[in-house]
Amino acid sequence: MAHQTASISQRSPRSDGADTRARLLLAALQLFSERGYAQTPVRAIAEAAGTNVAAIAYHFGDKAGLYTATFHELLGSSQALIPHFTEPGLGIEEALRRYFEGFLEPLKHDDLVRQSLRLHMRELLEPTHVWPEVIERECRAPHLALARLLCRHLGVRRMDAEVHGLAFSIASLVMQMWTQRDTLEAVAPQLAHPAAIDAWTRRLTGYALAMVQSETLRRAAARPATRKKKATA
Template identity: 40%
Template sequence: MIDKSPSRKPRADGEQSRDRLLNAARQLFAAKGFSNTSTREIALGAGANVAAISYYFGDKAGLYREALMDCMPSPEQNIAQYDDPGFTLRQALEGYYQQMLAPMMEGDTADLRLRMWLREVLEPTGIWQNEVDNGIRPEFIALAGVLARHLECPADDEVYRLVHAVAALGAHLMISRDIIAAVTPYLLEGPDALAGWIPRLADYAEAIVAAERNRRTKGTA
Protein backbone atom coordinates (compact mmCIF):
# COMPACT_ATOMS: atom_id res chain seq x y z
CA MET A 1 0.00 0.00 0.00
CA ILE A 2 1.30 3.46 -0.91
CA ASP A 3 2.19 5.72 1.99
CA LYS A 4 0.48 9.03 1.23
CA SER A 5 1.57 10.76 4.45
CA PRO A 6 2.91 14.32 4.10
CA SER A 7 6.23 13.26 5.68
CA ARG A 8 7.29 11.40 2.56
CA LYS A 9 8.92 13.80 0.11
CA PRO A 10 9.56 12.24 -3.30
CA ARG A 11 13.02 12.53 -4.76
CA ALA A 12 13.39 14.83 -7.77
CA ASP A 13 14.23 11.83 -9.95
CA GLY A 14 11.37 9.95 -8.33
CA GLU A 15 8.79 12.20 -9.95
CA GLN A 16 10.51 11.67 -13.29
CA SER A 17 10.34 7.91 -12.77
CA ARG A 18 6.65 8.19 -11.92
CA ASP A 19 5.99 10.20 -15.08
CA ARG A 20 7.91 7.70 -17.21
CA LEU A 21 5.80 4.89 -15.80
CA LEU A 22 2.61 6.79 -16.62
CA ASN A 23 3.76 7.54 -20.16
CA ALA A 24 4.81 3.95 -20.83
CA ALA A 25 1.59 2.64 -19.29
CA ARG A 26 -0.60 4.87 -21.48
CA GLN A 27 1.14 3.72 -24.63
CA LEU A 28 0.85 0.04 -23.74
CA PHE A 29 -2.67 0.18 -22.31
CA ALA A 30 -3.86 2.14 -25.35
CA ALA A 31 -2.31 -0.40 -27.73
CA LYS A 32 -3.01 -3.66 -25.89
CA GLY A 33 -5.60 -3.03 -23.19
CA PHE A 34 -5.39 -3.67 -19.47
CA SER A 35 -5.45 -7.49 -19.44
CA ASN A 36 -2.82 -7.93 -22.16
CA THR A 37 -0.31 -5.51 -20.64
CA SER A 38 2.09 -6.72 -17.97
CA THR A 39 3.80 -4.69 -15.29
CA ARG A 40 7.11 -6.02 -16.57
CA GLU A 41 6.43 -4.50 -20.01
CA ILE A 42 5.49 -1.17 -18.46
CA ALA A 43 8.59 -1.09 -16.27
CA LEU A 44 10.79 -2.01 -19.23
CA GLY A 45 9.23 0.72 -21.38
CA ALA A 46 9.76 3.25 -18.60
CA GLY A 47 13.31 2.16 -17.81
CA ALA A 48 12.22 1.54 -14.23
CA ASN A 49 12.07 -1.30 -11.74
CA VAL A 50 8.81 -3.27 -11.48
CA ALA A 51 8.78 -2.47 -7.76
CA ALA A 52 8.39 1.22 -8.65
CA ILE A 53 4.83 0.49 -9.83
CA SER A 54 3.92 -0.76 -6.36
CA TYR A 55 5.69 2.18 -4.74
CA TYR A 56 3.90 4.89 -6.71
CA PHE A 57 0.58 3.28 -7.68
CA GLY A 58 -0.03 0.25 -5.45
CA ASP A 59 -0.51 -2.21 -8.29
CA LYS A 60 -1.25 -2.42 -12.02
CA ALA A 61 -4.88 -1.43 -11.48
CA GLY A 62 -3.79 1.68 -9.59
CA LEU A 63 -1.41 2.62 -12.38
CA TYR A 64 -4.14 2.06 -14.97
CA ARG A 65 -6.58 4.23 -13.05
CA GLU A 66 -4.04 7.04 -12.71
CA ALA A 67 -3.02 6.84 -16.39
CA LEU A 68 -6.65 7.12 -17.43
CA MET A 69 -7.99 9.58 -14.89
CA ASP A 70 -5.10 11.81 -13.78
CA CYS A 71 -6.19 14.87 -15.77
CA MET A 72 -9.97 14.43 -15.54
CA PRO A 73 -11.41 17.54 -13.87
CA SER A 74 -13.73 16.86 -10.96
CA PRO A 75 -17.36 17.67 -11.80
CA GLU A 76 -17.96 18.87 -8.24
CA GLN A 77 -17.15 22.50 -9.02
CA ASN A 78 -19.56 22.56 -11.95
CA ILE A 79 -22.27 20.86 -9.90
CA ALA A 80 -21.87 23.39 -7.08
CA GLN A 81 -22.25 26.24 -9.57
CA TYR A 82 -25.30 24.63 -11.18
CA ASP A 83 -27.03 24.79 -7.81
CA ASP A 84 -26.60 28.58 -7.75
CA PRO A 85 -29.87 30.08 -9.07
CA GLY A 86 -27.92 33.10 -10.33
CA PHE A 87 -25.71 30.92 -12.54
CA THR A 88 -26.69 31.74 -16.11
CA LEU A 89 -27.40 29.20 -18.83
CA ARG A 90 -24.39 30.47 -20.76
CA GLN A 91 -22.10 30.04 -17.76
CA ALA A 92 -23.40 26.53 -17.21
CA LEU A 93 -22.83 25.50 -20.82
CA GLU A 94 -19.37 27.02 -21.14
CA GLY A 95 -18.30 25.44 -17.84
CA TYR A 96 -19.65 22.09 -18.98
CA TYR A 97 -17.73 22.16 -22.25
CA GLN A 98 -14.60 23.54 -20.61
CA GLN A 99 -14.50 20.53 -18.34
CA MET A 100 -15.36 18.09 -21.12
CA LEU A 101 -12.61 19.30 -23.46
CA ALA A 102 -9.89 19.84 -20.84
CA PRO A 103 -8.45 16.30 -21.22
CA MET A 104 -8.08 16.87 -24.99
CA MET A 105 -5.74 19.81 -24.53
CA GLU A 106 -2.70 17.64 -23.84
CA GLY A 107 -1.42 16.69 -27.29
CA ASP A 108 -0.22 13.11 -27.68
CA THR A 109 -1.22 12.25 -24.12
CA ALA A 110 -4.81 13.17 -24.97
CA ASP A 111 -4.78 10.77 -27.94
CA LEU A 112 -3.47 7.91 -25.81
CA ARG A 113 -5.97 8.59 -23.07
CA LEU A 114 -8.83 8.66 -25.60
CA ARG A 115 -7.76 5.29 -26.96
CA MET A 116 -7.70 3.97 -23.41
CA TRP A 117 -11.24 5.26 -22.87
CA LEU A 118 -12.47 3.57 -26.04
CA ARG A 119 -10.87 0.32 -24.92
CA GLU A 120 -12.44 0.75 -21.49
CA VAL A 121 -15.90 0.92 -23.10
CA LEU A 122 -15.24 -2.27 -25.10
CA GLU A 123 -13.23 -4.10 -22.43
CA PRO A 124 -14.51 -2.69 -19.12
CA THR A 125 -12.39 -2.94 -16.00
CA GLY A 126 -14.87 -1.09 -13.78
CA ILE A 127 -13.18 2.30 -14.11
CA TRP A 128 -15.74 3.48 -16.65
CA GLN A 129 -18.71 2.42 -14.54
CA ASN A 130 -17.20 4.18 -11.54
CA GLU A 131 -16.82 7.37 -13.61
CA VAL A 132 -20.45 7.10 -14.75
CA ASP A 133 -21.72 6.59 -11.22
CA ASN A 134 -19.60 9.20 -9.47
CA GLY A 135 -18.97 11.81 -12.15
CA ILE A 136 -21.10 11.65 -15.28
CA ARG A 137 -24.47 10.83 -13.70
CA PRO A 138 -24.36 13.48 -10.94
CA GLU A 139 -23.33 16.18 -13.41
CA PHE A 140 -25.99 15.02 -15.87
CA ILE A 141 -28.69 15.39 -13.21
CA ALA A 142 -27.32 18.77 -12.13
CA LEU A 143 -27.22 20.09 -15.71
CA ALA A 144 -30.77 18.80 -16.28
CA GLY A 145 -31.79 20.91 -13.28
CA VAL A 146 -30.17 23.99 -14.83
CA LEU A 147 -31.93 23.47 -18.17
CA ALA A 148 -35.25 22.78 -16.46
CA ARG A 149 -34.88 25.98 -14.44
CA HIS A 150 -34.24 28.04 -17.57
CA LEU A 151 -37.08 26.32 -19.41
CA GLU A 152 -39.34 26.82 -16.38
CA CYS A 153 -40.43 23.21 -16.41
CA PRO A 154 -39.78 20.03 -14.42
CA ALA A 155 -36.76 17.88 -15.30
CA ASP A 156 -38.78 15.46 -17.40
CA ASP A 157 -37.75 13.01 -20.11
CA GLU A 158 -37.63 15.76 -22.73
CA VAL A 159 -35.16 17.70 -20.59
CA TYR A 160 -33.06 14.53 -20.24
CA ARG A 161 -33.07 14.13 -24.02
CA LEU A 162 -31.96 17.74 -24.26
CA VAL A 163 -29.04 17.13 -21.88
CA HIS A 164 -27.94 14.16 -23.99
CA ALA A 165 -28.07 16.35 -27.10
CA VAL A 166 -26.01 19.06 -25.38
CA ALA A 167 -23.45 16.45 -24.31
CA ALA A 168 -23.30 14.94 -27.80
CA LEU A 169 -22.02 18.22 -29.25
CA GLY A 170 -18.87 17.98 -27.14
CA ALA A 171 -18.60 14.19 -27.18
CA HIS A 172 -18.29 14.27 -30.96
CA LEU A 173 -14.97 16.10 -30.64
CA MET A 174 -13.66 13.38 -28.36
CA ILE A 175 -15.02 10.24 -30.03
CA SER A 176 -14.51 11.43 -33.63
CA ARG A 177 -11.21 13.20 -33.03
CA ASP A 178 -9.46 11.18 -35.78
CA ILE A 179 -12.14 12.07 -38.33
CA ILE A 180 -12.07 15.78 -37.48
CA ALA A 181 -8.27 15.74 -37.66
CA ALA A 182 -8.43 14.14 -41.11
CA VAL A 183 -11.10 16.48 -42.53
CA THR A 184 -10.32 19.80 -40.80
CA PRO A 185 -7.05 19.33 -38.83
CA TYR A 186 -6.63 23.04 -38.14
CA LEU A 187 -9.73 22.96 -35.94
CA LEU A 188 -7.92 20.72 -33.46
CA GLU A 189 -4.35 21.97 -33.69
CA GLY A 190 -3.33 22.97 -30.20
CA PRO A 191 -5.06 24.18 -27.03
CA ASP A 192 -6.06 27.51 -28.59
CA ALA A 193 -7.93 25.78 -31.41
CA LEU A 194 -9.71 23.52 -28.94
CA ALA A 195 -10.53 26.43 -26.66
CA GLY A 196 -12.16 28.12 -29.65
CA TRP A 197 -14.75 25.36 -29.72
CA ILE A 198 -16.08 26.18 -26.25
CA PRO A 199 -18.01 29.39 -27.06
CA ARG A 200 -19.23 27.88 -30.34
CA LEU A 201 -20.50 24.74 -28.61
CA ALA A 202 -22.24 26.94 -26.06
CA ASP A 203 -23.86 28.86 -28.95
CA TYR A 204 -25.13 25.64 -30.53
CA ALA A 205 -26.38 24.33 -27.19
CA GLU A 206 -28.21 27.58 -26.46
CA ALA A 207 -29.88 27.23 -29.86
CA ILE A 208 -31.25 23.76 -29.14
CA VAL A 209 -32.38 24.87 -25.68
CA ALA A 210 -34.22 27.75 -27.38
CA ALA A 211 -35.76 25.27 -29.83
CA GLU A 212 -37.02 23.16 -26.93
CA ARG A 213 -38.46 26.26 -25.25
CA ASN A 214 -40.24 27.16 -28.48
CA ARG A 215 -41.60 23.63 -28.80
CA ARG A 216 -43.01 23.73 -25.30
CA THR A 217 -44.50 27.18 -25.84
CA LYS A 218 -46.32 25.95 -28.92
CA GLY A 219 -47.39 22.80 -27.12
CA THR A 220 -46.12 20.53 -29.90
CA ALA A 221 -45.20 16.90 -29.32
Protein backbone atom coordinates (compact mmCIF):
# COMPACT_ATOMS: atom_id res chain seq x y z
CA MET A 1 0.00 0.00 0.00
CA ALA A 2 2.62 2.50 1.07
CA HIS A 3 6.22 2.96 0.11
CA GLN A 4 9.24 4.16 2.02
CA THR A 5 9.66 7.90 1.59
CA ALA A 6 12.70 9.85 2.71
CA SER A 7 12.38 12.94 4.89
CA ILE A 8 12.42 16.34 3.20
CA SER A 9 15.95 17.11 4.32
CA GLN A 10 17.27 13.81 2.93
CA ARG A 11 15.97 14.34 -0.61
CA SER A 12 18.09 16.07 -3.23
CA PRO A 13 16.15 18.50 -5.46
CA ARG A 14 15.31 17.21 -8.94
CA SER A 15 13.60 18.91 -11.81
CA ASP A 16 11.04 16.25 -12.76
CA GLY A 17 7.39 16.81 -11.87
CA ALA A 18 6.94 13.56 -9.95
CA ASP A 19 9.70 14.48 -7.52
CA THR A 20 8.34 17.99 -7.06
CA ARG A 21 4.89 16.61 -6.31
CA ALA A 22 6.34 14.13 -3.79
CA ARG A 23 8.37 16.86 -2.05
CA LEU A 24 5.32 19.09 -1.82
CA LEU A 25 3.29 16.28 -0.27
CA LEU A 26 6.00 15.53 2.30
CA ALA A 27 6.39 19.20 3.19
CA ALA A 28 2.63 19.68 3.41
CA LEU A 29 2.16 16.65 5.64
CA GLN A 30 4.86 17.85 8.01
CA LEU A 31 3.64 21.45 8.22
CA PHE A 32 -0.09 20.76 8.20
CA SER A 33 0.33 18.17 10.97
CA GLU A 34 2.37 20.62 13.07
CA ARG A 35 0.43 23.85 12.48
CA GLY A 36 -2.98 22.89 11.13
CA TYR A 37 -4.60 23.86 7.86
CA ALA A 38 -5.46 27.49 8.63
CA GLN A 39 -2.06 28.35 10.10
CA THR A 40 0.03 26.91 7.26
CA PRO A 41 0.66 29.32 4.36
CA VAL A 42 1.35 27.85 0.94
CA ARG A 43 4.56 29.84 0.71
CA ALA A 44 5.95 27.99 3.75
CA ILE A 45 5.12 24.65 2.14
CA ALA A 46 6.75 25.66 -1.14
CA GLU A 47 9.89 26.83 0.65
CA ALA A 48 10.13 23.61 2.68
CA ALA A 49 9.77 21.59 -0.52
CA GLY A 50 12.42 23.62 -2.32
CA THR A 51 10.06 24.90 -4.99
CA ASN A 52 7.62 27.77 -5.56
CA VAL A 53 3.94 28.50 -5.00
CA ALA A 54 3.23 28.05 -8.70
CA ALA A 55 4.18 24.38 -8.37
CA ILE A 56 1.40 23.91 -5.81
CA ALA A 57 -1.11 25.40 -8.23
CA TYR A 58 0.22 23.21 -11.05
CA HIS A 59 0.12 19.90 -9.16
CA PHE A 60 -2.82 20.38 -6.78
CA GLY A 61 -4.81 23.39 -7.93
CA ASP A 62 -4.67 25.23 -4.63
CA LYS A 63 -3.98 24.86 -0.91
CA ALA A 64 -7.22 22.94 -0.36
CA GLY A 65 -6.31 20.44 -3.08
CA LEU A 66 -2.86 19.91 -1.58
CA TYR A 67 -4.33 19.43 1.88
CA THR A 68 -6.74 16.82 0.56
CA ALA A 69 -3.92 14.97 -1.21
CA THR A 70 -1.90 14.65 2.01
CA PHE A 71 -4.65 12.42 3.40
CA HIS A 72 -4.71 9.95 0.51
CA GLU A 73 -1.51 9.88 -1.52
CA LEU A 74 1.43 9.30 0.82
CA LEU A 75 0.09 6.31 2.75
CA GLY A 76 -2.70 5.37 0.38
CA SER A 77 -6.43 5.37 0.88
CA SER A 78 -8.41 2.94 3.03
CA GLN A 79 -11.02 2.86 0.30
CA ALA A 80 -8.43 1.57 -2.15
CA LEU A 81 -7.92 -1.51 0.06
CA ILE A 82 -11.51 -2.69 -0.30
CA PRO A 83 -11.02 -4.76 -3.49
CA HIS A 84 -8.00 -6.43 -1.88
CA PHE A 85 -9.91 -7.98 1.03
CA THR A 86 -13.30 -8.41 -0.67
CA GLU A 87 -12.12 -10.28 -3.75
CA PRO A 88 -14.75 -12.87 -4.76
CA GLY A 89 -14.04 -16.41 -3.61
CA LEU A 90 -11.90 -15.52 -0.60
CA GLY A 91 -12.46 -17.49 2.58
CA ILE A 92 -13.02 -15.51 5.74
CA GLU A 93 -9.50 -16.17 7.10
CA GLU A 94 -7.74 -15.00 3.94
CA ALA A 95 -10.07 -12.01 3.64
CA LEU A 96 -9.28 -10.93 7.21
CA ARG A 97 -5.57 -11.53 6.69
CA ARG A 98 -5.64 -9.22 3.67
CA TYR A 99 -7.65 -6.68 5.65
CA PHE A 100 -5.05 -6.47 8.40
CA GLU A 101 -2.16 -6.68 5.96
CA GLY A 102 -3.40 -3.64 4.08
CA PHE A 103 -4.24 -1.52 7.10
CA LEU A 104 -1.06 -2.36 9.03
CA GLU A 105 1.48 -2.12 6.21
CA PRO A 106 1.83 1.69 6.50
CA LEU A 107 3.03 1.22 10.10
CA LYS A 108 6.32 0.01 8.63
CA HIS A 109 6.96 3.64 7.65
CA ASP A 110 7.03 5.15 11.11
CA ASP A 111 7.76 8.84 10.44
CA LEU A 112 5.00 9.17 7.87
CA VAL A 113 2.55 7.34 10.13
CA ARG A 114 3.20 9.63 13.09
CA GLN A 115 2.73 12.74 10.98
CA SER A 116 -0.36 11.29 9.30
CA LEU A 117 -1.91 10.38 12.65
CA ARG A 118 -1.20 13.87 13.96
CA LEU A 119 -2.83 15.33 10.85
CA HIS A 120 -5.94 13.17 11.33
CA MET A 121 -6.17 14.18 14.99
CA ARG A 122 -6.00 17.84 13.99
CA GLU A 123 -8.73 17.27 11.43
CA LEU A 124 -10.87 15.60 14.08
CA LEU A 125 -10.51 18.58 16.43
CA GLU A 126 -10.53 21.29 13.75
CA PRO A 127 -12.63 19.96 10.84
CA THR A 128 -12.08 21.40 7.38
CA HIS A 129 -13.49 20.71 3.91
CA VAL A 130 -11.73 17.32 4.05
CA TRP A 131 -13.68 15.92 7.01
CA PRO A 132 -16.77 14.65 5.13
CA GLU A 133 -14.49 12.92 2.61
CA VAL A 134 -12.41 11.34 5.37
CA ILE A 135 -15.57 9.97 6.99
CA GLU A 136 -16.83 8.56 3.67
CA ARG A 137 -13.61 7.21 2.13
CA GLU A 138 -11.54 6.28 5.17
CA CYS A 139 -14.28 5.22 7.59
CA ARG A 140 -17.72 4.48 6.16
CA ALA A 141 -16.72 2.72 2.91
CA PRO A 142 -14.20 0.26 4.47
CA HIS A 143 -16.57 -0.41 7.38
CA LEU A 144 -19.48 -1.31 5.11
CA ALA A 145 -17.24 -3.47 2.94
CA LEU A 146 -16.09 -5.42 6.01
CA ALA A 147 -19.65 -5.65 7.34
CA ARG A 148 -20.90 -7.05 4.02
CA LEU A 149 -18.07 -9.60 4.09
CA LEU A 150 -19.14 -10.67 7.58
CA CYS A 151 -22.78 -10.91 6.50
CA ARG A 152 -21.83 -13.34 3.74
CA HIS A 153 -19.79 -15.49 6.10
CA LEU A 154 -22.44 -15.46 8.84
CA GLY A 155 -25.28 -16.10 6.41
CA VAL A 156 -27.00 -12.87 7.43
CA ARG A 157 -29.28 -11.43 4.76
CA ARG A 158 -29.84 -8.05 6.37
CA MET A 159 -27.02 -6.14 8.03
CA ASP A 160 -27.99 -5.71 11.68
CA ALA A 161 -26.54 -3.96 14.71
CA GLU A 162 -24.57 -7.05 15.75
CA VAL A 163 -22.82 -7.22 12.38
CA HIS A 164 -21.96 -3.54 12.63
CA GLY A 165 -20.65 -4.12 16.14
CA LEU A 166 -18.50 -7.03 15.01
CA ALA A 167 -17.07 -4.97 12.13
CA PHE A 168 -16.26 -2.09 14.48
CA SER A 169 -14.63 -4.49 16.94
CA ILE A 170 -12.39 -5.96 14.24
CA ALA A 171 -11.47 -2.49 12.99
CA SER A 172 -10.63 -1.42 16.55
CA LEU A 173 -7.71 -3.89 16.49
CA VAL A 174 -6.22 -1.80 13.68
CA MET A 175 -6.97 1.51 15.40
CA GLN A 176 -5.24 0.33 18.56
CA MET A 177 -2.07 -0.29 16.56
CA TRP A 178 -2.26 3.12 14.91
CA THR A 179 -3.16 5.28 17.89
CA GLN A 180 -1.26 3.56 20.72
CA ARG A 181 2.22 3.47 19.23
CA ASP A 182 3.71 5.59 22.02
CA THR A 183 2.19 3.25 24.60
CA LEU A 184 3.48 0.18 22.77
CA GLU A 185 6.97 1.63 22.65
CA ALA A 186 6.87 2.43 26.36
CA VAL A 187 5.43 -0.90 27.51
CA ALA A 188 6.66 -3.43 24.92
CA PRO A 189 8.96 -1.75 22.40
CA GLN A 190 9.62 -5.00 20.56
CA LEU A 191 5.95 -5.01 19.50
CA ALA A 192 6.15 -1.49 18.06
CA HIS A 193 9.07 -2.12 15.74
CA PRO A 194 8.24 -2.09 12.01
CA ALA A 195 9.67 -5.60 11.73
CA ALA A 196 6.89 -6.84 14.03
CA ILE A 197 4.08 -5.76 11.69
CA ASP A 198 3.92 -9.05 9.76
CA ALA A 199 3.61 -10.97 13.02
CA TRP A 200 0.85 -8.57 14.13
CA THR A 201 -0.99 -9.28 10.88
CA ARG A 202 -1.04 -12.99 11.68
CA ARG A 203 -2.01 -12.46 15.32
CA LEU A 204 -4.81 -10.00 14.62
CA THR A 205 -6.20 -12.29 11.93
CA GLY A 206 -6.45 -15.01 14.56
CA TYR A 207 -8.07 -12.69 17.10
CA ALA A 208 -10.61 -11.50 14.52
CA LEU A 209 -11.43 -15.07 13.54
CA ALA A 210 -12.15 -15.79 17.22
CA MET A 211 -14.56 -12.83 17.28
CA VAL A 212 -16.31 -14.12 14.16
CA GLN A 213 -16.56 -17.61 15.64
CA SER A 214 -18.02 -16.19 18.84
CA GLU A 215 -20.66 -14.30 16.87
CA THR A 216 -21.40 -17.45 14.83
CA LEU A 217 -22.01 -19.46 18.02
CA ARG A 218 -24.10 -16.67 19.54
CA ARG A 219 -26.38 -16.58 16.52
CA ALA A 220 -26.67 -20.36 16.41
CA ALA A 221 -27.67 -20.44 20.08
CA ALA A 222 -30.28 -17.74 19.53
CA ARG A 223 -32.05 -19.52 16.66
CA PRO A 224 -33.86 -22.23 18.70
CA ALA A 225 -35.23 -19.59 21.08
CA THR A 226 -36.44 -17.52 18.14
CA ARG A 227 -38.19 -20.51 16.54
CA LYS A 228 -39.78 -21.47 19.85
CA LYS A 229 -41.27 -17.98 20.29
CA LYS A 230 -42.73 -18.11 16.77
CA ALA A 231 -44.22 -21.57 17.40
CA THR A 232 -46.00 -20.49 20.59
CA ALA A 233 -47.19 -17.18 19.20
